[in-house]
Amino acid sequence: MSILFGKEVVLFSPLEGRITLNGVPAANAEIILSLKWKDDIGESEKFFTDEQGRFSLPLRKTKVRLPPLAELVISQSIFVKYANQEFQIWGRTKRGTAIYDELGGIPINFRCELTDEIDYIDVPDGLFGTACKWDTIEKKDET
Amino acid sequence: MNGSISPRDAASLAMNVYDVSDQFFIKALIKKYNFLSDKASSLKAEVGSRLINTRAGFGICIRGADIHENDVFLMFRGTTLSNYGADIVTDARLGVERSKTGLSVHIGFHHAFCSMLPEIETFLRAQQSATGTVHCIGHSLGGAVAALAADWLSSQGRQVKLYTFGAPKPGLECFAETLTKRVGTNNIFRVYHSTDVVPMVPVYPFSHSPTDHCGYQIPSGGFVSFAAHKITNYLKSVENQSWLAMKNMGEKTAHEASIEYWLKSEKSLNSADPRTWERLNAGLVWVLRRLIGSTAVYFQSPVMTSLSLADKIAWILRRGIDLTVDAGTWVLNLMRKIMLALGMKAVKTVAELTEQFMRSILMRLINRMGNEAQRAIQGLMNKL
Numbered sequence: 001m002s003i004l005f006g007k008e009v010v011l012f013s014p015l016e017g018r019i020t021l022n023g024v025p026a027a028n029a030e031i032i033l034s035l036k037w038k039d040d041i042g043e044s045e046k047f048f049t050d051e052q053g054r055f056s057l058p059l060r061k062t063k064v065r066l067p068p069l070a071e072l073v074i075s076q077s078i079f080v081k082y083a084n085q086e087f088q089i090w091g092r093t094k095r096g097t098a099i100y101d102e103l104g105g106i107p108i109n110f111r112c113e114l115t116d117e118i119d120y121i122d123v124p125d126g127l128f129g130t131a132c133k134w135d136t137i138e139k140k141d142e143t
Numbered sequence: 144m145n146g147s148i149s150p151r152d153a154a155s156l157a158m159n160v161y162d163v164s165d166q167f168f169i170k171a172l173i174k175k176y177n178f179l180s181d182k183a184s185s186l187k188a189e190v191g192s193r194l195i196n197t198r199a200g201f202g203i204c205i206r207g208a209d210i211h212e213n214d215v216f217l218m219f220r221g222t223t224l225s226n227y228g229a230d231i232v233t234d235a236r237l238g239v240e241r242s243k244t245g246l247s248v249h250i251g252f253h254h255a256f257c258s259m260l261p262e263i264e265t266f267l268r269a270q271q272s273a274t275g276t277v278h279c280i281g282h283s284l285g286g287a288v289a290a291l292a293a294d295w296l297s298s299q300g301r302q303v304k305l306y307t308f309g310a311p312k313p314g315l316e317c318f319a320e321t322l323t324k325r326v327g328t329n330n331i332f333r334v335y336h337s338t339d340v341v342p343m344v345p346v347y348p349f350s351h352s353p354t355d356h357c358g359y360q361i362p363s364g365g366f367v368s369f370a371a372h373k374i375t376n377y378l379k380s381v382e383n384q385s386w387l388a389m390k391n392m393g394e395k396t397a398h399e400a401s402i403e404y405w406l407k408s409e410k411s412l413n414s415a416d417p418r419t420w421e422r423l424n425a426g427l428v429w430v431l432r433r434l435i436g437s438t439a440v441y442f443q444s445p446v447m448t449s450l451s452l453a454d455k456i457a458w459i460l461r462r463g464i465d466l467t468v469d470a471g472t473w474v475l476n477l478m479r480k481i482m483l484a485l486g487m488k489a490v491k492t493v494a495e496l497t498e499q500f501m502r503s504i505l506m507r508l509i510n511r512m513g514n515e516a517q518r519a520i521q522g523l524m525n526k527l
Contacts, residue, residue: 036164039225068369069283069341070222073161075168091171093162095375120174125375127162127171 006063009097011035011074015057017110017132018049019080019089025053026114029082033057036075037064059099072097073126080114087114093126100140101125107134146276146304148211150359150381150389152176153306153332157282158374160218163203173205179216180208201259202285204266206273213275217263217292221283221374239315244298246321248291248314249345252284256291263292276302282374283341286310286333290322290352297325305352306332308377309339312349316428319350326352333358334381334389336371343421346512347428348452359389402429406476412484419484420515423508430477431456434463434470453505461498481508 012035019026029049036042049055057078066072078090089112094101112132120129148156159172173179207214238250243260267273277296281289286307291314293305303326310333312319323331331353335342337360342351351358361380363371370376381389406426412419460478463470471493478496479489485507490496 037224040164064224067222067224069372070224071161071220071282071374073223075162075164077165077167088167091167093168095162118170120171122175124378125158127159127168127175129167129171129174 006065007097008061009037009064009066009072009074010059010061010099010101011037011094012057012060012076013100013102014059015107015110017055017107017112017134019053019055019082019112019114021083021114023113025049025051026080026082027051027053029053029055029080031055031057032079032081033060034075034077034079035060037062037073042075071095076102080112082114085114087131088118089114089131091118091130092128095125102128103134103137105137105139107136108138109135146214147330147332147386148178148278148304148306150332150334150384150386151378152178153278153280154308154334154374154378154381156216156218156280157285157306157308158378160202160220160280160282160285161223161374169203172203178207178209178211180206180212201255202281202288204263206270207275207278211275211278213273215267215270215273215275215277217277217279217289219259219279219281219285219288219292221281221285242291242314242318243295244321246294246314246318248318249287249312249349252287252291252311252313255284256288256295259288260295276304278304278306280306281310282308282377283310283372287313290314293326293331294318294322297322302330304330304332306334308334308374309336309341309372310351311341311344312351314350315348316350316354319352319354323353323355328353328356331356331358332386334361334377335359336361336363336377336380337418338363338368339371340417341372343417343424346420347424347509350428359386359392361389361392402426406430406473406480412480414484414486414515417515420512423481423484424512426477426480427456427508430463430473431459433473434459434466452509453502456505457498457502460501461496464493464496478504481505484508485511 012033019029026049028051031047031049032044033047034042034044047055047057072095074094076090076092076094077088080087080089092102100106110132111134114131116131118129118131156176159175163169163172170181173181202217202219205216205218207216239247240250240253242248242253243257279289279293279296281287287310289305289307290310293303297303305326333351333353335358402422402425405422406429460474464474474496475490475493478501481504482489485504
């Protein structure tokens with residue numbers, strides 16, 4: 001009776017990478033992860049990069065009562081505040097409940113140059129735009 | 144189909160309208176489709192009944208580009224977690240009210256449409272050079288709202304194409320028939336899985352457009368399921384299809400001849416399967432249309448109780464029996480099927496079918512159809 005007790009839903013899969021501005025590591029940059037799934041306001045969490053511009057965003061999951069005729073849409077946005085500017089580096093809508101739905105696995109050498117334009121990527125589920133790049137995706141089974 | 148977008152694009156837009164919550168995602172949507180330009184405006188709508196009054200992002204208007212540069216795309220979304228408290232798709236109420244064009248439509252869908260209309264009008268005023276087709280697209284509740292938008296736009300003299308996926312019935316027959324005439328059967332792309340319960344509600348006298356075609360029915364095996372309603376599954380079903388192929392597919396399974404054949408057949412009925420009640424619904428419409436051509440003028444009262452509805456139908460059926468032998472046979476076949484579905488012993492001759500007797504059977508049928516549709520939804524929920 002998951003309708004009563006809720007189903008576990010991964011709102012955001014873990015993501016590690018590195019942020020640069022004009023090729024220089026963005027040290028101590030503020031990262032805001034904003035997730036909306038149950039209302040228009042959503043929830044936001046703040047993180048910071050280290051001296052090398054590295055960041056690690058943890059898994060976010062919750063229990064959601066999923067009404068069967070409703071569509072599940074998890075809206076993910078990542079903003080970076082650095083050098084008195086704000087950049088959006090990630091916007092993805094996640095339509096599934098599983099971990100790594102966003103990219104199909106773990107991105108290797110995930111890097112975000114803040115001056116890069118957003119690339120809009122055609123995905124079969126939802127919408128996706130990001131300024132970040134990666135070399136390959138390491139497939140992972142559900143954990 | 145001339146000037147229409149493909150089944151894949153229509154389903155994909157009906158899916159992606161759920162994803163748009165801010166300007167970033169509007170831009171992502173536009174970048175995904177090369178036939179959309181960047182002159183977009185998001186809509187807000189009040190979703191739900193008058194009491195709940197939830198505000199939620201609900202749809203978007205986008206100017207076309209490329210071969211659709213003079214067109215406009217209006218997309219509406221259905222139910223999400225954020226507006227589920229105000230879900231009106233499965234609302235059992237049969238409330239109707241007059242649409243902007245004077246036709247009887249579902250109160251909930253109409254309320255949602257009216258709350259968005261001022262912004263749609265503002266958008267269209269700003270896009271005066273877009274004199275081409277307005278493509279109205281939506282899934283589920285969004286499909287019903289898209290039908291109301293299509294009706295209003297066609298009444299304004301606009302060329303309209305309507306694409307719906309798993310949409311409930313937006314209004315009574317008079318609405319369905321007027322929409323069919325104004326927009327044109329060839330411009331209405333009503334796609335539904337045969338095991339999706341949402342297009343089965345609300346029950347008669349609510350109807351789908353086009354009234355002269357079964358729509359684009361996609362056979363989906365097994366029993367009714369919630370999975371059959373998901374927009375992602377609609378997208379999977381249509382992504383490699385053309386409208387022509389899908390039309391033929393639907394005609395094979397849902398052609399009117401199959402309704403006539405089903406009414407005649409002596410096959411036993413499974414009253415636990417909601418599709419049985421949907422077939423009875425179709426059978427009733429089929430017989431009424433044969434008797435009076437169109438049922439629209441008879442059933443457009445804003446206050447439609449099951450008693451007044453049963454009263455009118457029984458009167459028409461009895462006049463049919465008195466009219467010709469053929470008509471009598473249709474009515475007898477229909478009443479036999481209804482009685483069997485209700486678990487009664489079926490009558491054998493038309494002489495037994497008095498107006499009063501048929502009225503009592505029809506009342507039971509109408510109440511049961513409504514209950515069965517609700518029960519189907521509830522039954523699926525209990526399995527979760």
